[in-house]
Each structure stands twice: as structure tokens, then as C-alpha cells.
Amino acid sequence: MQLDLNLLRPLHALLQEQSVTRAAAALGLSQPACSAALGRLRRHFDDPLLVRVRGRGTQLTPLARRLRGTVAALMNDIDAVAGASSSFDPATSDREFTILVSDAEAEVIAPALIQRLRLEAPHARLRLEAPSSAMQPTLREQLSRHDLVVLPEPALPEGVPTLTLYEERWAYVVSLDDDLREPVDPAYLARRSWAACYDIINAPWSPARLIERSGMEEILVVRTDSFLQLFAVVESGGLTALVPARLAIKRCAANATRWVPVPEQIAPSFRICAAWSPLHTLDPAHRWLRELVASVVA
CATH class of the missing domain: 1.10.10.10 (Winged helix-like DNA-binding domain superfamily/Winged helix DNA-binding domain)
Known part of the structure; x- marks a missing residue:
């Protein structure tokens, strides 16, 4: 019925x-x-x-x-x-836009996005919410709750509209006095103790799963839902972390840490994409937001 x-x-x-x-x-x-x-x-x-x-x-x-x-x-x-309208004026809109984005991608996107938002839509508001490991099964629901979901491409549900933002690669983050150097010896990595972000079962893009796939799960000793937490853990605990390279480049300079590129054969580079609910596609306000994010990233 x-x-x-x-x-x-x-x-x-x-x-x-x-x-x-x-x-x-x-x-x-x-x-x-x-x-x-x-x-x-x-x-x-x-x-x-x-x-x-x-x-x-x-x-x-x-x-x-x-x-x-x-x-x-x-x-x-x-x-x-x-609430959809055939027109949208950013200069007068007081709409709140919500983006689900990890701290690694927020470091890349948010500063310039906020500057442009305040310039072009001074009355609009932006809410940034962080994903968690437990959220993976509900990502389709998250698409309906947020204007944009920014994640690695393999993490996004199939069949949803997406916009590729940039290519990313992985970096090892270690303390300043660590002896890890290029070229990285996989056998040497297997003897290390690790910290990782986003421990998501059956997700090969998850940093924790990338480490475990390399046979190092026995020494994965710290798991978090924040990339930023890893820098303090590495600095004080003598661990090695797997972190997006853009974040490592920016944050290592402010911490007693340094970074080493991850070889492609160990953890290949990946795309960071923005996804949204199909219901938002024709919304002029949402289209303006997508174009703004693409412009900022470019």
C-alpha cells in the first residue's frame, strides 16, 4: 500500500x-x-x-x-x-552552505574559499563538518545532509555527481631525528610502529587499510579520525604516519616532524573529489557553490 x-x-x-x-x-x-x-x-x-x-x-x-x-x-x-529557485544572488543570500570535509582537505580548500565567500557572498555562512570512520556506511545519507562531501574518489558512492578537485599523494611523516630516507625500503617499513587516520573496513583507500595491506597491522598502534592529531603523535611518540602530502608539506614546517614521499607502488596517488546529491544539481545556489570551490582549487 x-x-x-x-x-x-x-x-x-x-x-x-x-x-x-x-x-x-x-x-x-x-x-x-x-x-x-x-x-x-x-x-x-x-x-x-x-x-x-x-x-x-x-x-x-x-x-x-x-x-x-x-x-x-x-x-x-x-x-x-x-526551496529551489531559478535565480541566485550571492551578494544578498544568507544561506548556510555545509561541507563534509576532512581536516587534510579543509587545509587546502577552506582558507581561500572563506575569503572568496566573504567577498562575493558576505551574508552567507559556511559550516565545515569532519567525517569519521563510522560514517562510511551512511555516505549517501550524508550527501542529502550536506551541500558537498569532499573525499577521495574511491570513497564516494557510485553514481553520484562528482567534481574532481585535485590529485593527491601520500607522505610518510616522521620525527626530525628519524632515520627514514629515500629511497624507502619496504622491509624497513615493516619494522616500524604506525599511527593512522580513518580506520575503515573494506576501504582500500583508508590510510589504516593501506598500512595493514602492507602486512604491518601488528604495529599499527594509534588510530584517529583526524590527520592533524597525527603530527603531535609522531613528534612525541616516535611513530610513523601516513598523511596526504599537501598537509604534510604545510604542517611539518610547524611541528618537529618531516615528511618523505610514499612510493607509488606502495600507496598510489589518488583524486580528491567533491560529490553532492543529484537533487542539488539544478539548484542555482548550489551550482554557484560548486563553481566557487572549483575556482578556488584551480
């Missing part, structure tokens, strides 16, 4: 508010009208969705908890479509 699309907003409000009274207020409906919508939703899903629990008030059923994130992402997409 198909769900009446007019029930999507009441469903979203009920799942978020977990209360008929609060959902009615959020929707600007009367409480009886909201109760009627809940009744129709219960019949559709053959589930009460909201139940009273003694001492805990109204709670979501297991099905309602599963639906909550999906419905929220769907409503974001619907709002993006409904």
Missing part, C-alpha cells in the same frame, strides 16, 4: 517531537488533526509508532526509530527541491 505523501510532514514531526501535542504545534495544526494523521500512519505501517511507557512518557517503537533518520533525510531533500 502506497503512503499518502501528504502524511510525510506529520510523520516527520511526530518522529522528531515524539508527542502529538508538540508535533501539532510544530506543524501549525490542531491536536485532533495531528491525532488523525497519526491514526492513518499507524494503519499504514501496522505499527503504533508512538507508545506510552510508564515513567518515561511517549516513546518511539523500534520501527519508528528505524524510520526517523530516513524520514529526516527525505524531508531535507524535499525542502531542497521546494
Whole structure:
């Protein structure tokens, strides 16, 4: 049985508010009208969705908890479509743009992007959010929650619109007194203790997986979700880290660390890309943002 699309907003409000009274207020409906919508939703899903629990008030059923994130992402997409306009004036827009981007790529993109944004769209705002290892299975949902997701190309879901930003390569980061030199001997690397960022299962582009693929998982002793944390770890702990080369070039100068290029046969270079939900493609504000990011990177 198909769900009446007019029930999507009441469903979203009920799942978020977990209360008929609060959902009615959020929707600007009367409480009886909201109760009627809940009744129709219960019949559709053959589930009460909201139940009273003694001492805990109204709670979501297991099905309602599963639906909550999906419905929220769907409503974001619907709002993006409904709010689309055939014109966009950056000089007057107060829109907040959100970008999911690691600290390594943010170091490359963010400074110049913020300067251009303040110049061309002085009332607009920018929110930068960092990815985590746990986020990989939900990347399609992240595309609907953010204007852009900036990641290595192999990390992005198949079939989504993408824009190649730049080529990147890996670098080893070591302390200043470390004896690692070029050319790098793979056998010598196998005797090192490592720190790595983004430990993502079944992701060959993940730095932790690149190290483990080389047979060094027994000595991968520090795992983080921030590349910037690795510099302090390497400086103080005598470890070796795998870091994007642009970040290594910039940050090693400010830390008691240095970097050595990673041979292509050990960890090949890769593309950094920006991806977005197909729903954003024709949005003029989003198109302006994509063009701005491409211009800044170029």
C-alpha cells in the first residue's frame, strides 16, 4: 500500500517531537488533526509508532526509530527541491552552505574559499563538518545532509555527481631525528610502529587499510579520525604516519616532524573529489557553490 505523501510532514514531526501535542504545534495544526494523521500512519505501517511507557512518557517503537533518520533525510531533500529557485544572488543570500570535509582537505580548500565567500557572498555562512570512520556506511545519507562531501574518489558512492578537485599523494611523516630516507625500503617499513587516520573496513583507500595491506597491522598502534592529531603523535611518540602530502608539506614546517614521499607502488596517488546529491544539481545556489570551490582549487 502506497503512503499518502501528504502524511510525510506529520510523520516527520511526530518522529522528531515524539508527542502529538508538540508535533501539532510544530506543524501549525490542531491536536485532533495531528491525532488523525497519526491514526492513518499507524494503519499504514501496522505499527503504533508512538507508545506510552510508564515513567518515561511517549516513546518511539523500534520501527519508528528505524524510520526517523530516513524520514529526516527525505524531508531535507524535499525542502531542497521546494526551496529551489531559478535565480541566485550571492551578494544578498544568507544561506548556510555545509561541507563534509576532512581536516587534510579543509587545509587546502577552506582558507581561500572563506575569503572568496566573504567577498562575493558576505551574508552567507559556511559550516565545515569532519567525517569519521563510522560514517562510511551512511555516505549517501550524508550527501542529502550536506551541500558537498569532499573525499577521495574511491570513497564516494557510485553514481553520484562528482567534481574532481585535485590529485593527491601520500607522505610518510616522521620525527626530525628519524632515520627514514629515500629511497624507502619496504622491509624497513615493516619494522616500524604506525599511527593512522580513518580506520575503515573494506576501504582500500583508508590510510589504516593501506598500512595493514602492507602486512604491518601488528604495529599499527594509534588510530584517529583526524590527520592533524597525527603530527603531535609522531613528534612525541616516535611513530610513523601516513598523511596526504599537501598537509604534510604545510604542517611539518610547524611541528618537529618531516615528511618523505610514499612510493607509488606502495600507496598510489589518488583524486580528491567533491560529490553532492543529484537533487542539488539544478539548484542555482548550489551550482554557484560548486563553481566557487572549483575556482578556488584551480
